[in-house]
Amino acid sequence: MQHHESTPLIGVTRGEGAWLYGVHGERYLDTISSWWVNLFGHANPRINFAVKSQLDLIEHAMLAGFTHKGVVELSERLSDLTNNVLGHVFYASDGASAVEIALKMSFHYWKNVGKPNKQEFICLKGGYHGETIGALSVTDVPIFKSAYAELIKGTHVVSSPDFRSAAQNSHIAVSGKDLNSKLASHQAHIETPQQVAERAAAEVEELLKERSEFISAIILEPLVQCAGGMAMHHPVYLARIRELCDMYSVHLIADEIAVGCGRTGTFFAMQSAKCWPDFMCLSKGISGGYLPLSLVMTKDSIYRAFYDAQITKAFLHSHSYTGNPLACSAALATLDIFRDDQVLVSNLTLSSKISKALSPLKEDARVKHFRNQGMIWAFDAVIEDSTLGGSFARRFFAKALECELLVRPIGNTVYLMPPYILSDTDVSLMAERLQIVFDEVMV
Ligand SMILES: Cc1ncc(COP(=O)(O)O)c(C=O)c1O
Known part of the structure; x- marks a missing residue:
């Protein structure tokens, strides 16, 4: 102030x-799309028209026990964009809430399938996932986090695959445990972005070897860690982390809140690595930057673990404006523009x-x-x-x-x-x- x-x-x-x-x-x-949300300009006539038309039908109805055409259509169209791999969509209103949902759902999934010890998360150095308490626990940007340290649960922070770390150093600083022997061959030259990515993934593997029994998920911003300083990495990192998550039974949460919706070149940044996460968080650009809307997409196998008569097994999480119809109409108009204008x-x-x-x-x-x-x-x-x-x-x-x-x-x-x-x-x-x-x- x-x-x-x-x-x-x-x-x-x-x-x-x-x-x-x-x-x-x-x-x-x-030039920054009003904090990375606005994709097709302010007062876009096509999105304006969609929102105004929706306004005359229904401005909001709760998404518990009720549903509406916009949210159904949006879910189906997003699911199609993942070839129906991520065929289930859970809604909220802001990015941090989407991250909270993905973390909770991952943790609760493991509990439901009889692995209640999987309670820990991995995040990347310099990663940003929002500023509510849960999202802050997997955020590694001290300016937002330090003041609340006592409130926040500990998280494993692994090296970022940021390719600048190679350009800056001709020898490699090892932040993981006992990786020296593996890395010796890299130490004489400046790494390529791919080598930086592979080294960072190797550090994750060391951690998973030791603790996967207790680890629920790793969360990352695919391709570009935005709020941490636009740190970019090679897509091989994403492919490697996907493999490791499969090998060690750990979820991969892709936070595409900033990098989704075409920002990195493909509609979803994960497409650059030709694989899908277990949870994908979207917000910001999904409503064209018009209205607060966020969502978490996930796979059928995860959905099924919550499908039970016992209420304690269900995923109970709600926000008043979850899946708001006006926001969904802006999102559908946004997807129309992507399709119609190539x-x-x-x-x-x-x-x-x-x-x-x-x-x-x-x-x-x-x-x-x-x-x-x-x-x-x-x-x-x-x-x-x-x-x-x-x-x-x-x-x-x-x-x-x-x-x-x-x-x-x-x-x-x-x-x-x-x-x-x-x-x-x-x-x-x-x-x-x-x-x-x-x-x-x-x-
Ligand atoms: C990658 C990422 N995740 C989460 C968030 C949090 O979103 P929100 O500000 O809507 O809570 C942001 C916001 O900048 C972000 O860039």
Whole structure:
């Protein structure tokens, strides 16, 4: 709150396409999709129409003992997108709740099948899964977690497969137990992203060998750990973790809240590894960034473990606005746009245009680890004192606003995660102004 004495809040009155308009008539290009939710622009006519039409039918009805057409259709269409592997969908309203649901369901599943000792979770270093108490327990971003340490259950934190850890070190820091002998051969050279991924997966295997009897699930953000600083990894990590989960009877929870809905190139990020998780969490972009909606998809074998006459075996978890009909109508309109406009294909063209426009920044000597995955770009500003990341981020944000850009770095990591509807003019304006802001902040 105190920072707002020097950077006042921006009052927003309306939005159109990728632009937000402020109370003084000023405008901002929303290069981060309003916290990664908005896929097809603000006030999108097709989503507006769907929500307005739904409003005249039913705005909300509880999803316990009742159901509605929108939620049924949405479940079926999402299930189809996984070739019906994840054929069951459990609804809530925000991302953190979806994570809570996946954790609870995993734990409860093992109890129902006679393995009540499986109570522990594994998360990745730098992983972010939301800020309710359960979700925080599998989040590893100290700024959000440290203050609540006493409230939070311990979790196994394994190394991130972040490929920057190879680029930075010519020898490898081993954070797992007794991996030295296996890793000796890697120590003379800088690893490839695939090798970083394999090393990180090997650490998970060591842990599973020792404790799988007590471990319920591993949770991860496939391909890009977003809030932890847009840390990207090779898809072989996901495939390897899937294999390990099968070998050691541990669930894989894919948190696709930020990376799902086409953000990384495929509709679900897990498709890059050609395998499916046991639980997949979606939120943010699924409603096109319109209304709070989240969901957890899972397999039939897991659903069946809860299908019982005894109420204690059932999965009892509810939120008042679970599966809200207006949110579902926005989600269905969002899926229509994906299908009708062949968005995954057109994003390939848009993504290469953006990469081209950003190429001067990529070559800039003050930039390191320029990286891109689908519709996410990130780079790290080379600043001498890494403890100044917070003030760098604030200065960058303020300077960007002066240049009509909404950009919100994470520490010294500048990233773009724009909506999928940027025009050519938007792309050049975004790249040119980003360079101007960067030059000014780096002085
Ligand atoms: C990967 C991931 N998981 C969970 C969440 C939490 O979602 P929400 O903010 O809707 O609770 C976020 C939010 O940024 C996220 O990026």
